[in-house]
Amino acid sequence: MKTRTPAIEISGLNVRFNSLSILRDINFKLEPGEIVAVIGPNGAGKTTLFRAILGLIPFDGSIRVLGSPTKKALGQLGYVPQRFSFDRSFPLRVREFLSLSLRGPDTGLIERSLSDTEMLGRKDSLIGSLSGGQLQRVLMARALMGSPDILLLDEPTAGVDLEGESGFYDIIKKQNASRGVTSLVITHEINMVYKYATRVICLNRDIYCHGTPKESITRELLSRLYGKDVVMRGHSH
Amino acid sequence: MLYYPFMRRAFCAGVILAALLAVLGVFVVLRKMAFFADGIAHASLSGAAAGLLFSMDPMFTALISAIIFAAVIYFLERRLGVSSDSSIGIIFAFGMALGVFLISRRPGYQPELISFLFGNILAIRNSDLLLIAVLGVVILVFIFRNLRALTLMSLDNELAHSGGVRVEPLRLAMNIFLACAVVLGIRILGVVLVSALLIIPVSSAKLVAGGFKQLILISVIFSEAALLSGLTVSYAMDIPAGPAIVLAGSVFFALSGLFSAGSGSVKRAAGGN
Secondary structure, eight states: OOOOOOSEEEEEEEEEETTEEEEEEEEEEEOTTOEEEEEOOTTSSHHHHHHHHTTOSOOEEEEEETTEEHHHHGGGEEEEOSOOOOOTTSOOBHHHHHHTTOSSOOSSHHHHHHHHTTOGGGTTSBGGGSOHHHHHHHHHHHHHHTOOSEEEEESTTTTOOHHHHHHHHHHHHHHHHHHOOEEEEEOSOHHHHHHHOSEEEEEESEEEEEEOHHHHOOHHHHHHHHTSOOOOOSOOO | OTTSHHHHHHHHHHHHHHHHHHHHHHHHHHTTOHHHHHHHHHHTHHHHHHHHHTTSOHHHHHHHHHHHHHHHHHHHHHTTOOOHHHHHHHHHHHHHHHHHHHHHTSOSOOHHHHHHHHOOGGGOOHHHHHHHHHHHHHHHHHHHHTHHHHHHHHHOHHHHHHTTOOHHHHHHHHHHHHHHHHHHHHHHHHHHHTTHHHHHHHHHHHHHOSSHHHHHHHHHHHHHHHHHHHHHHHHHHTOOHHHHHHHHHHHHHHHHHHHHHSTTOHHHHHHTO
């Protein structure tokens, strides 16, 4: 039987800054078509994990994206950062911002990706005039422009209201259903993990749990992960 | 006024430099690199002083020193993790100190040095004009060939990297080209005022532009207008060109501010939807 190449395969990943160990012996695989959530407290190394996958920082161990080193597979990755801080008075329109990521002439790609993220109506708006949630959708549109096989989303709905949050995750789900896009999502929203993720990875420098949300997320686990007692509502086991 | 060859050279050099500094200024403002430009301008005094001391072309030696300093700032930031402000501050002070030290080894009055500090349109020779034209075209071609990547990198390094931009070589190249442009601009505006043409036209254009392409175009128009009106006033009133150009630029900035504050601001009308 032919085995499929994992979307992302991480083995023996260690990241250190000076003498501080940020990630210790991380091992996991993402199969194509999965939506995997990464949860953990602040400072757990979640963003560092993404920076390592993107090849932005040095690390020990192996990270392979669709069977290749990240450098070769960067075009298959769509990335939505946690924060995009820029001079909001800078006159840059949404379509101009998206055109910066085009590798050739625009053949309707900008309109399609804006339509996929329900932001087509704001294509001529200045990016500085967008709300936090709208800006995240524009960043999502940018990530989708390269028709990526894998999306890396770093707390994409931080600071977004509940409706906007749910709408954003619907976009991820739709991409997954229509094109089989694999997603690795950092989030603090446990409800969203239950609703959308096929698997969850609990990270706090080491991997604390790895499995389906129902199996993995327990009150004891969360208390151990976050270092304090956690009350769970609506998801008792 | 254009009857005199030195004025013709000044106008030709000025027109090229105004466009070059305005376009570069867009990235300087976007990446908050004003202190970098100022630091390189002041540090290049050491290169000019070395040129004078060893009887070489001070503009050429200033150019070499600016390229070295731009590379050193890059490596201090990237390899040693020294903060951007501190790296530039160190090079700024070191270059100035070295310049003053070298100047003190040469006895007598130094007219070239004064023109280096405050600019002198009379000092532009045919060889300078040729250097400004060639380097100006090279830098502008580099910018427009890499416009998307440079803009994305200026907005966010990580986004640029994830989009396949080779951020580090591009950043080093940008620093070096900016340093070269600053030294070229010193001929007309001097060390003290050269960063004005990087900052004022773009800041004025930001107040009225309705998009990124408009921003580049309006910055160049403001820069050329400041240059041409400044040179004209300088000639008519017999005052130094550098301050006249900067004052003209400041007037355009004030007018842009008034226009933007009024109800007809193109930017707000278009951006608020």
